[in-house]
Amino acid sequence: MARLALAWTIAAGVILAFASTGEVSESGASSTGATYSRTYHQSLLQSEGRSVLIVLAIPVVIAAIGAFATGRAVYRARLVSACVLGLGCFLGMMTIGLFYLPAVGLMIASCVRAGTCRPAPRLPQ
Numbered sequence: 001m002a003r004l005a006l007a008w009t010i011a012a013g014v015i016l017a018f019a020s021t022g023e024v025s026e027s028g029a030s031s032t033g034a035t036y037s038r039t040y041h042q043s044l045l046q047s048e049g050r051s052v053l054i055v056l057a058i059p060v061v062i063a064a065i066g067a068f069a070t071g072r073a074v075y076r077a078r079l080v081s082a083c084v085l086g087l088g089c090f091l092g093m094m095t096i097g098l099f100y101l102p103a104v105g106l107m108i109a110s111c112v113r114a115g116t117c118r119p120a121p122r123l124p125q
Contacts, residue, residue, distance in 0.1 A: 002067040012100055018044075024039070024047075
């Protein structure tokens with residue numbers, strides 16, 4: 001499930017970067033006195049520039065930490081990843097945070113699954 005959360009963050013980042021997110025209306029007058037009006041749609045990448053890719057890559061990196069953790073650190077890495085993704089969703093709730101909310105749920109589910117799949121500790125004999 002952690003890798004599914006990673007896939008979700010990648011898909012959300014790609015969709016947010018390239019999907020039409022805003023509408024721009026321009027109007028004005030030329031030097032000859034003719035007026036014009038133009039309306040077109042812009043993606044987040046077009047309106048904010050390439051620097052927005054860094055912002056969209058942050059949730060991917062956070063989810064990747066939880067998805068590719070191995071050994072004894074799996075539970076902790078996924079728990080930290082879920083908490084940081086959740087905090088990011090809360091802070092970015094009015095902008096892009098809601099798009100990453102399913103990844104938080106998937107990371108929490110993978111954290112619970114990693115916590116319940118641990119082998120029982122052996123008692124000394």
